[in-house]
Amino acid sequence: xxxxxxxxxxxxxxxxxxxxxxxxxxxxxxxxxxxxxxxxxxxxxxxxxxxxxxxxxxxxxxxxxxxxxxxxxxxxxxxxxxxxxxxxxxxxxxxxxxxxxxxxxxxxxxxxxxxxxxxxxxxxxxxxxxxxxxxxxxxxxxxxxxxxxxxxxxxxxxxxxxxxxxxxxxxxxxxxxxxxxxxxxxxxxxxxxxxxxxxxxxxxxxxxxxxxxxxxxxxxxxxxxxxxxxxxxxxxxxx
Amino acid sequence: xxxxxxxxxxxxxxxxxxxxxxxxxxxxxxxxxxxxxxxxxxxxxxxxxxxxxxxxxxxxxxxxxxxxxxxxxxxxxxxxxxxxxxxxxxxxxxxxxxxxxxxxxxxxxxxxxxxxxxxxxxxxxxxxxxxxxxxxxxxxxxxxxxxxxxxxxxxxxxxxxxxxxxxxxxxxxxxxxxxxxxxxxxxxxxxxxxxxxxxxxxxxxxxxxxxxxxxxxxxxxxxxxxxxxxxxxxxxxxxxxxxxxxxxxxxxxxxxxxxxxxxxxxxxxxxxxxxxxxxxxxxxxxxxxxxxxxxxxxxxxxxxxxxxxxxxxxxxxxxx
Ligand SMILES: Nc1ncnc2c1ncn2[C@@H]1O[C@H](COP(=O)(O)OP(=O)(O)OP(=O)(O)O)[C@@H](O)[C@H]1O
Ligand SMILES: [Mg+2]
Numbered sequence: 001x002x003x004x005x006x007x008x009x010x011x012x013x014x015x016x017x018x019x020x021x022x023x024x025x026x027x028x029x030x031x032x033x034x035x036x037x038x039x040x041x042x043x044x045x046x047x048x049x050x051x052x053x054x055x056x057x058x059x060x061x062x063x064x065x066x067x068x069x070x071x072x073x074x075x076x077x078x079x080x081x082x083x084x085x086x087x088x089x090x091x092x093x094x095x096x097x098x099x100x101x102x103x104x105x106x107x108x109x110x111x112x113x114x115x116x117x118x119x120x121x122x123x124x125x126x127x128x129x130x131x132x133x134x135x136x137x138x139x140x141x142x143x144x145x146x147x148x149x150x151x152x153x154x155x156x157x158x159x160x161x162x163x164x165x166x167x168x169x170x171x172x173x174x175x176x177x178x179x180x181x182x183x184x185x186x187x188x189x190x191x192x193x194x195x196x197x198x199x200x201x202x203x204x205x206x207x208x209x210x211x212x213x214x215x216x217x218x219x220x221x222x223x224x225x226x227x228x229x230x231x232x233x234x235x236x237x238x239x
Numbered sequence: 240x241x242x243x244x245x246x247x248x249x250x251x252x253x254x255x256x257x258x259x260x261x262x263x264x265x266x267x268x269x270x271x272x273x274x275x276x277x278x279x280x281x282x283x284x285x286x287x288x289x290x291x292x293x294x295x296x297x298x299x300x301x302x303x304x305x306x307x308x309x310x311x312x313x314x315x316x317x318x319x320x321x322x323x324x325x326x327x328x329x330x331x332x333x334x335x336x337x338x339x340x341x342x343x344x345x346x347x348x349x350x351x352x353x354x355x356x357x358x359x360x361x362x363x364x365x366x367x368x369x370x371x372x373x374x375x376x377x378x379x380x381x382x383x384x385x386x387x388x389x390x391x392x393x394x395x396x397x398x399x400x401x402x403x404x405x406x407x408x409x410x411x412x413x414x415x416x417x418x419x420x421x422x423x424x425x426x427x428x429x430x431x432x433x434x435x436x437x438x439x440x441x442x443x444x445x446x447x448x449x450x451x452x453x454x455x456x457x458x459x460x461x462x463x464x465x466x467x468x469x470x471x472x473x474x475x476x477x478x479x480x481x482x483x484x485x486x487x488x489x490x491x492x493x494x495x496x497x498x499x500x501x502x503x504x505x506x507x508x509x510x511x512x513x514x515x516x517x518x519x520x521x522x523x524x525x526x527x528x529x530x531x532x533x534x535x536x537x538x539x540x541x542x543x544x545x546x547x548x549x550x551x552x553x554x555x556x557x558x559x
Binding site: 055057076077080082087092093094095096098106107109110153 | 438444
């Protein structure tokens with residue numbers, strides 16, 4: 001993981017806090033372009049905090065972040081999204097009173113009207129579950145369908161960096177399989193870099209090229225996915 | 240039967256004015272999750288802006304220069320600009336600074352803002368001094384000078400038309416405003432963004448909506464709605480008092496609660512329901528006028544107890 005320009009995302013020395021309580025401490029992390037990197041960590045380790053800090057929804061106290069080599073520290077959230085970072089987090093929910101179609105359109109906030117139909121068409125190809133439910137209110141979707149919607153809403157942007165926060169959360173094994181199949185397909189296109197936040201280490205490592213472990217707000221491991229798979233963090237289930 | 244129809248018309252008119260204020264409450268609540276308690280005062284501020292602008296226009300001889308209807312539209316626009324500006328000031332001074340503190344703070348600060356508007360109007364608009372009563376009674380002289388008397392609202396709406404035509408116009412204006420609002424909320428990106436923020440603020444940020452900009456625009460649009468409602472109230476009541484905003488805001492808020500706070504259509508139904516109860520209680524119950532407002536608030540309490548989500552309800556609330 002070297003070279004500045006080859007990294008889609010570069011974070012160095014990131015600190016955040018909630019009120020006066022420090023959360024992330026000196027987090028440095030790179031996502032090389034076209035790769036899938038996973039971030040593993042126990043409940044409350046600070047994974048979602050990291051994701052939100054990348055979008056400036058949680059303010060950084062220190063440290064700096066670059067998107068494709070450009071410093072983005074001063075960019076507000078909407079500018080970061082516009083510049084090519086998309087987050088899918090099923091736990092955040094949907095626009096529950098809007099239809100599935102409107103949810104996707106809101107997700108594609110910065111996509112030109114002329115491009116929108118084409119992009120939506122592509123999404124319906126990859127997410128047939130959603131195509132059947134376009135007119136349904138998002139609040140009435142099942143958990144699995146909602147996860148699909150959350151992923152589709154981010155992918156429709158064809159972002160430079162796709163961040164998936166626990167896409168397997170609360171899903172049955174067969175759905176988890178489907179989600180990871182989608183991640184594999186996205187990886188194969190090599191169009192976007194993916195930061196995959198997961199608790200399911202085995203699944204995450206099966207698609208990732210590089211891996212990080214967060215413990216109590218600090219990076220405890222960084223390296224290739226293979227090395228991570230062989231390390232104590234995955235061998236020993238108590239992380 | 241004639242009485243019934245007469246009352247029904249009054250109720251619809253009153254309902255129109257409540258509805259627009261209620262929508263102000265629900266728009267603001269939607270994007271900010273706070274009850275902006277000075278909506279009624281902002282609307283009355285709009286009425287007084289129009290009264291003031293009318294006086295200025297008259298002394299400048301504007302009515303001789305332009306056709307009457309052009310002047311009326313100008314006056315309403317001036318009211319709209321003032322209210323939009325005041326909506327923005329309310330947001331910047333009494334809501335935004337308290338975003339991260341307790342939810343009670345913006346309640347208090349918007350009530351305080353309402354008082355500022357109210358008392359400001361009271362001081363600013365000195366009524367035609369009734370010299371006779373002032374000469375006889377020192378106390379009333381003091382009251383008069385500090386502006387406690389009602390102001391006449393200029394006849395801007397069909398001054399030569401019949402009362403019926405004027406009433407019809409009030410209803411039509413309200414309907415047109417509601418239609419425009421509906422189109423705006425559902426057919427434009429900005430309107431959809433407002434709905435998105437109202438439904439899920441965190442997700443709105445994640446999808447890249449410029450939330451703070453949308454909030455500011457909501458306050459501007461809400462201010463314009465309140466100005467129109469101030470214009471309609473003035474045209475309907477003919478006489479405006481600087482502190483009308485308190486009761487008016489309480490009614491608008493109640494209508495919004497009955498309708499389910501976040502729900503624009505609920506606000507319309509809530510406003511109408513409240514107005515009908517009020518008008519019919521004062522019409523059919525002997526000495527009912529004294530109790531009409533109480534009856535309206537009883538309805539609100541009943542709704543809070545039995546249907547806290549409002550008339551339309553929100554059945555698809557998400558289980559996260
Ligand atoms: N807004 C907040 N205010 C205060 N503390 C917070 C806030 N958000 C998160 N925290 C705390 O920060 C810690 C890290 O939370 P975070 O959501 O980043 O964990 P996580 O690694 O994503 O966990 P999980 O796997 O359970 O999703 C938790 O202890 C949480 O309680
Ligand atoms: Mg999390």
